[in-house]
Amino acid sequence: MTSLYIIIGYLALLIGLGVISNRFSKGTSADFFIVNRSVGSFLLLMSIFGTTMTGFALVGSTGKAYTSGIGTYGLMASWSGLIHSAVFFLVGIRLWAVGKRHGYLTQCEYFRNRFDSQGLGYLLFPILILLLIPYLLVGVISAGKFIQASTKGMFPEQFALNLPNGNPHPLSGGIPPELGGAIICGIVLFYVFFGGLRGAVWANTFQTLVFMITGVIAFWMISSRLGGLSAASQAVLDSEFAKPRAAREGLIGQAQFFTYCFIPLSVGMFPHLFQHWLTAKSAKSFKLTVVAHPIFIMIVWVPCILIGIWAAAHVGPLGPGQSPNSILGRMVESLVHSPVLSGLVGAGVLAAIMSSLDSQFMCLGTMFTKDIVLKKFGEDRFSDSQKVLIARGFILAIVAITYGLSVSLMNSAHVFDLGVWCFSGFAGLFPLVVGAVYWKGTTRLGAIACILVTAVTWSVLFYRDIIAVKPPGAEDELLIAGMMPVTFIVAASAISLVVVSLLTPKPADATLRKFFA
Amino acid sequence: VFGFLPIGLAYHAGYSIVAGLFWYLVSRFAWPESIEKWADEPND
Numbered sequence: 083m084t085s086l087y088i089i090i091g092y093l094a095l096l097i098g099l100g101v102i103s104n105r106f107s108k109g110t111s112a113d114f115f116i117v118n119r120s121v122g123s124f125l126l127l128m129s130i131f132g133t134t135m136t137g138f139a140l141v142g143s144t145g146k147a148y149t150s151g152i153g154t155y156g157l158m159a160s161w162s163g164l165i166h167s168a169v170f171f172l173v174g175i176r177l178w179a180v181g182k183r184h185g186y187l188t189q190c191e192y193f194r195n196r197f198d199s200q201g202l203g204y205l206l207f208p209i210l211i212l213l214l215i216p217y218l219l220v221g222v223i224s225a226g227k228f229i230q231a232s233t234k235g236m237f238p239e240q241f242a243l244n245l246p247n248g249n250p251h252p253l254s255g256g257i258p259p260e261l262g263g264a265i266i267c268g269i270v271l272f273y274v275f276f277g278g279l280r281g282a283v284w285a286n287t288f289q290t291l292v293f294m295i296t297g298v299i300a301f302w303m304i305s306s307r308l309g310g311l312s313a314a315s316q317a318v319l320d321s322e323f324a325k326p327r328a329a330r331e332g333l334i335g336q337a338q339f340f341t342y343c344f345i346p347l348s349v350g351m352f353p354h355l356f357q358h359w360l361t362a363k364s365a366k367s368f369k370l371t372v373v374a375h376p377i378f379i380m381i382v383w384v385p386c387i388l389i390g391i392w393a394a395a396h397v398g399p400l401g402p403g404q405s406p407n408s409i410l411g412r413m414v415e416s417l418v419h420s421p422v423l424s425g426l427v428g429a430g431v432l433a434a435i436m437s438s439l440d441s442q443f444m445c446l447g448t449m450f451t452k453d454i455v456l457k458k459f460g461e462d463r464f465s466d467s468q469k470v471l472i473a474r475g476f477i478l479a480i481v482a483i484t485y486g487l488s489v490s491l492m493n494s495a496h497v498f499d500l501g502v503w504c505f506s507g508f509a510g511l512f513p514l515v516v517g518a519v520y521w522k523g524t525t526r527l528g529a530i531a532c533i534l535v536t537a538v539t540w541s542v543l544f545y546r547d548i549i550a551v552k553p554p555g556a557e558d559e560l561l562i563a564g565m566m567p568v569t570f571i572v573a574a575s576a577i578s579l580v581v582v583s584l585l586t587p588k589p590a591d592a593t594l595r596k597f598f599a
Numbered sequence: 600v601f602g603f604l605p606i607g608l609a610y611h612a613g614y615s616i617v618a619g620l621f622w623y624l625v626s627r628f629a630w631p632e633s634i635e636k637w638a639d640e641p642n643d
Contacts, residue, residue: 152608160611164618168601171622175631179638311603318605328605365635369626373619380615387608599637 086233088425089432092292093269096285096436100273103281111469114278115187115448121361123370125283130358130371131378132286132293132437134166134349137224138501139382140297140431144413145406147390148397153330154390157342159383163376165346171372173350174359176519178368180597181360188445189356190453196518197526198593205533207453210353213507214442215484216500221439222263222488225432229262231411232428260489266432270440271481274447275474279361282440289433294382296430300414300423301385307417308392315388317395324394337564344568348508350515354441357448389413443484447477503544510536510571513579521583522594528583535578536571543567600629 112118121129136142147154177192186192189210194203234256241258243251257265273281308314318324326332330339349355362368393409396417400406414420414427451473456464464472514532517524547560547567560567601621604612 152605152611155608156611156614160614160618163615167618167622171625175634179634182638183640305603315603315605328607330607365631365638369630373622373626376615376618376622380612384608384612388603391605599633 083236084421085425085428086236088422089229089232089428092429092432093265095288096269097272099284099288100275100277100281103273103277103284106280107276107278109467109470111466111473113280114470114473116357117278117280117283117361119182119361120363121283121367122363123367125287126358126362126367127371127374127378128287128290129283129361129441130170130355131375132290132434133352133354133358133441134162134438135290135293135379135382135434136221136438136501137228137431137435139434140293140386140427141224141228141407141410143383143386144390144393144410145408147327147387148393148406148409149333151327151330151333151391152387153334153339155383155387156330157334157339158345159379159387160376161343162346163379165343166349166379167372167375169347169350170359170368170375173515173519174355175365175368177356177515178359178362178365180519184596187357187360188449188452189351189353190449193514193518193529196593196597197524197529198590199526199530202526202530202533203453203457205530207449209507209511209533209537210351210449211446213504214353214446215487217504218439218442218484219488219491220501220504221435221442222267222484223259223492225266225435225439226259226261226263226488226492228428228431228435229265230256230259231408232424233257259492263485263488263492266436266439267481267485270436270443271478274440274444275477278470278473279357279441279444282444283358283361285440286437289437292433293430293437294378296426296433297382297385300410300418300427300430301389303418303420303423304389304392304413308396314392314395318391321395321398323398324391327391327394335561335564338561338566341565341569344509344566344572345502345505346509347512347572348505351508351511353449354438354445357445358441386410443477443481446480447473450476450480499548503540503548506543506566506568506571507536507540509568510540510575512572513576517579517583518597522598523583523588524579525583525586525589527586528579528581531582532575532579536575539571539574543571 107113108118110118143154143158146158150157180186180192184192184195186195190203190207193206194200230253234253236255237257238255241255243254243256245251273285277284305311305314308317315328318328390409393413397409397412410427414424418424451469455472456469511533514529514536517529517532543560562570
């Protein structure tokens with residue numbers, strides 16, 4: 083039960099942060115939505131890093147390294163380190179400046195005004211929502227399942243679970259994922275509801291520290307149980323099953339390895355990151371984020387990748403029905419035998435999941451408030467405190483709907499496949515934000531064509547990968563000529579934006595003066 | 600105004616450090632200082 087007490091302690095600290103952040107609230111809508119644009123360098127770094135790193139950074143990366151080897155780091159982490167910082171520098175700072183100058187809170191607000199088109203806002207809004215919802219579901223479901231696995235056997239009478247043949251289920255006695263998901267949703271709702279984006283920023287900072295520190299502690303303890311760092315890696319080379327994982331060749335193709343660079347472009351269109359960018363006190367606040375982001379990714383990912391390949395030597399092949407995502411938990415359980423470390427790793431994984439959930443709930447509440455209610459009835463119709471009240475109502479509704487959907491999809495095998503498709507969709511919209519920020523020649527129709535082509539291309543490829551029945555022996559992951567599908571989505575999106583913009587009337591001079599120095 | 604480590608992993612971990620160093624140099628010598636002033640100008 084020690085590990086459960088550590089997780090409860092972590093969750094209690096989050097509630098405390100929610101209470102304290104509420105005390106600091108000024109009660110204004112600017113404070114609730116964007117912390118009065120007062121976030122400095124350190125908090126901006128921690129909140130943005132925490133938001134971009136999901137539970138995949140600890141659990142998924144270890145499992146992926148177990149199956150695909152060290153190439154996982156180059157594929158996902160070092161590309162992200164370079165590209166994320168480039169997007170923060172080239173797009174984030176520009177959008178912060180435009181947002182500050184014109185008082186924007188949401189992407190739709192910016193794009194509507196940049197292209198003088200109300201219709202563009204109505205077209206983009208549902209697409210952003212539809213891409214973000216599966217991302218939320220993955221977070222809630224993985225949190226629920228992780229809590230169940232972490233607490234198995236702790237409540238044998240209350241949560242007994244049997245297999246169809248009557249034998250006890252391996253997860254019997256664990257907190258059911260529906261209840262675990264409800265606890266996580268409730269706690270995130272608490273500090274976002276009362277603390278607004280300040281609550282999320284503070285919680286993200288705490289959560290980022292938790293998952294970075296617990297990852298390093300787990301790495302250190304696991305390596306020492308394996309006889310030290312060198313012995314652990316030597317065991318990989320001595321194992322016929324594990325040795326191929328010390329290289330990329332044969333596990334990840336060249337074309338896939340290269341075209342994965344399009345996935346991190348998604349951060350340029352994440353609505354929740356847009357809102358975090360707006361919280362910055364000044365453009366200089368971005369400096370630490372841009373510089374430290376690749377280093378932070380390395381600190382989190384290198385230990386997890388090593389644990390993953392060490393597991394290939396220590397655990398060997400997995401049995402049928404066993405998920406690679408269980409590798410980190412299995413290594414902690416089988417090697418360390420420490421309920422304290424199990425509790426710390428549990429808190430770390432939940433911290434990584436929750437640090438993305440909170441910003442997403444917050445930004446959806448902001449979007450429904452600004453882009454639907456205030457857009458329809460007018461800004462002046464509501465007082466500042468009424469705007470905050472409306473946003474809180476939407477946040478409550480969004481958390482409830484997300485939780486309801488997660489319960490109904492709790493046992494769907496495809497939910498976790500949606501992650502890369504969410505990222506691919508947002509990456510497909512990246513040419514839209516680049517065109518809006520940098521090219522005066524981008525036209526309203528060019529922007530609309532870009533959004534529509536992204537939606538159609540994404541839908542066709544998504545259908546082929548997730549919905550269509552695959553022939554026997556087909557690869558699990560859809561690759562086209564060895565390349566990631568996102569390559570074709572981004573290419574189609576960029577080409578349509580450029581071609582249609584060149585063929586249609588230019589934006590008005592007054593509009594361009596408003597957005598370009 | 601872009602030991603205990605398998606060697607491929609060492610290469611890419613080093614790559615992350617070089618990326619951080621690259622962005623540090625950009626922040627020192629190629630930072631868009633004028634954007635601060637533009638953001639603070641009154642909304643026209």
